[in-house]
Amino acid sequence: MKILGIETSCDETSAAVISGHKDTEDITLLSNYVASSMEIHAKTGGIIPEVAAREQIKYIIPTIDQALQEAHIERVRGIPDIDALAVTVGPGLIGSLLVGIETAKTLSFLWEKPIIPVNHLIGHIYANWIYPKEKITLPSLALIVSGGHTDIVIIHSHKKIQWISGTRDDAAGEAFDKIGRLLKLPYPAGPVIEKLANNGNPDSFFFPRPLMQEDTLDFSFSGLKTAVYRVVQSLEQKNAVNTQTVADIAYATQDAIVSVLIAKTMKAAQQFSISSIVLSGGVAANNTLVTRLREEILQRKLPASLVVPPKNLCTDNGAMIATAAIFQNNPIPWQEITAQPELYFE
Ligand code: KG4
Ligand code: ZN
Secondary structure (H helix, E strand, O other): OEEEEEEOOOOEEEEEEEEEEOOOOEEEEEEEEEEEOHHHHHHHOOOOHHHHHHHHHHHHHHHHHHHHHHOOOOEEOOEEOOOEEEEEEEOOOHHHHHHHHHHHHHHHHHHOOOEEEEEHHHHHHHHHHOOOOOOOOOOEEEEEEOOOOEEEEEEEEOOEEEEEEEEOOOOHHHHHHHHHHHOOOOOOHHHHHHHHHOOOOOOOOOOOOOOOOOOOOOEOOHHHHHHHHHHHHHHHHOOOOOHHHHHHHHHHHHHHHHHHHHHHHHHHHHHOOOOEEEEEOHHHHOHHHHHHHHHHHHHOOOOOEEEOOOHHHHOOOHHHHHHHHHHHOOOEOHHHOOOOOOOOOO
16 A cells, blocks of 8 residues: 655654555655754754744645655546545644644545554654664564653564553753753754764763663653753853863763663563564764664674664654554544644554
8 A cells, every 4th residue: 555644843844755565564764754844953952842834834745845845646637546644642842743744634525545643752763664784573562752651562473562661850852952062062962963973982981771670661751951051061160161071971872872772672672572672763874873783782692683764764754654654554534633732552
């Protein structure tokens, strides 16, 4: 089946066309177009929800049109030859979600096509099924690390996803972004911190790893932000904030976040019987996280393969939403589709 996926839960406006079959797990990405308002958010140092939604209203129709064109979808009397639409219904910013949802509902009504509601977090997981190097074997442990969420779930089957643990405060991506703000780095700061960390001295700073030694699979990152704040304040007083100290802080920040993510993932992997580990969300684009996790799996001789989506599919995109829809395939009448900003795992 061919699905048009629409994603507008945060600051991106994305549409994609995926052709695929759930049973054979044969997924083909026909197009994936992302319109970003990142430059505007970079100026304000973060997302202002109202601004994001206003931009998305401008982008949504051209984005969908572009995705259908790039996928060479034929139209008969203006109606594209697709089997269904899929749209993110939550979690996310209410104004942003509504832009995608109301557009998808209107198109579903006009084109007389079914519409499949998708949980954004489940969408992130399915980015792994777009270009897997080998078939992903279940049960799989998914680490979802994005700007808004940090969760561990077990995928028992495509119909049964069990939530295991999550963050008690900030998400991993949020920690990168908030620390980036303290360091006066542009938004989103995750990729910038990763780059700066390459020049950081590993011995300059060491930041706390909250809950790392404790017997819980939960995460906590707010204390890390406070620790960095104190260091930045003290450096400012000594007039010692410079390229090198910023790179050193970037190294220690990445090291702390990655160490905690790996420790909890390994702990969960040993507690549950799993055959694979899938990474997803914007922070999964971090090379240090992927490399260290791969090393750790080898070292501990875990009988689980590691799957990571290509970088452009780690961050928000319509392709992951369309792919999740292929596996979940639960169309509902357009009248019943509503935005669920607080949607989580069941
Ligand atoms: O999944 P995503 O695009 O949006 C949400 O659903 O939140 O994730 C965005 C987050 C941002 O916090 C960004 O700083 C972080 O992912 N991120 C990274 C990297 N690339 C994006 N964090 C660390 N290293 C990266 N290379
Ligand atoms: Zn996301």
